[in-house]
Amino acid sequence: MTTDPMGRRNGPSQQVVRQAINWVLRLRNHAAHPSLRQQCEVWRAVHPEHELAWQRVQSLHSELTSNLRAVPGAHIALETLDNSARRLDRRQALKLLSGVALVGCAAWLGKDLGGQPWTADFATATGERRGFQLPDGTRLELNTHSAADLDYTSQQRLITLARGEIMVTCGRDPARPLLVRSRQGLFEGQEGRFIVRQDSDCTRLSVSSGRVVIRSHTGSDGAPIQVNAGQHYLVSASTATVAPPLDMDAGAWADGLIVTRNMRLEDFLNEVGRYRRGYLTCAASIADLRLSGVFRLEDTDRLLAVLPRTLGVQIRYRTRWWVTVERPA
Known part of the structure; x- marks a missing residue:
């Protein structure tokens, strides 16, 4: 769940809400599928946040649809949009139905749907x-x-x-x-x-x-x-x-760590780059430098700041999102 500045819970995360919307659409479009509802129930039971998001999306969808149907002529538009949505893929249907039946809740659902894996459980x-x-x-x-x-x-x-x-x-x-x-x-x-x-x-x-x-x-x-x-x-x-012997602990990420054993600098930066947005690389002349150690993933900028002390390199920030590791000037 998300929290406010005082640390109080204020509802499910945007990602879970998107997943709940996806389940609503899948069940609407494939109501006769025998195992789909069972799969949805499994998803809802995995975490209380899932059930809360499901109930809120269902409630909000019903409330807004009822309100819109009270507007003269709106029921024809809603039926047309609903029938059209059934012929679209799920991404198109999300945009169509959320724009009508979920209007007014953009801040709650999140501002940007593009790039988020909303179709995944x-x-x-x-x-x-x-x-x-x-x-x-x-x-x-x-x-x-x-x-x-x-x-x-x-x-x-x-x-x-x-x-x-x-x-x-x-x-x-x-x-x-x-x-x-x-x-x-x-x-x-x-x-x-x-x-x-x-x-x-x-x-x-x-x-x-x-x-x-x-x-x-x-x-x-x-x-x-x-x-x-x-x-x-x-x-x-x-x-x-x-596979050849690994130069890092394959499962350390679950504890928020990268644990390396004589790992190439270029390979290390490629791994760190998975946890941050933007471009992260190193000069070809230092790509084969080796490092071993335990590095924490919660702050990748702080992680990178360790490299000058351990390898004698310098970190160059062209922008917040474009970072290169180079030899000292």
Whole structure:
């Protein structure tokens, strides 16, 4: 929930409100879908903030629609807009219906819908990290600028990673396996903790405890690949290979940290850049400098300020959003 300057709770976050609007639209457009309402109920049960946003959006939508129907001729416009919205995709429908039935609440819903992953069941903005306790006891952590969808049925529990990175802590349930799908792979968690990261051309799987089975690929014996605690895999559309030793702790971000081990400066800055907006890079002449340590993510400017003391470099701010690391002048 968001808070006022005195620290008091004043309602659900803008992101959760957008997700509630998405669920309202999905249910309106696909009311006959047998499992959609069940999935919505799972989303509502995950966190009290979800239920509060759902109730407020439902209440506000009904109130404003009723008020508008009291205006002569408005019912024809509303019916036309509603019928048109059913033929549009969800992003267009959101703009159309929120402009009519949710008019007057722009400040409450947020000023800018563009760029926010409003269609995802769970999402984070750049620099944000959030955790969710799912109804089955699974713990889901989202890293910066990440989005995931939940699809639970009586046969399976499926989490689809749309972008970014998630950490999943789960128990074993033979009757309903826990699956995580990325663009390149399908992974079954078998009691433990694992991390799935969606990069541009591959998926990275890191298992902290327990084991994970890569269901979408097979080993040399034709069987699904089992990944044990401490192992890391790179999964492309056609192959799954053991990843080289990592130069950072794959799951430290869940504690708000970057923990590096002899990591290249350029790679380190690319990682830090995931948690801030704008352009962050270094001069090619110092890209291969190495650093090890524990760095806190809550303030990336303060994090960068450590580099001159550890590597003897200088930080140059062309603007707040354009930062380069260079050799001292």
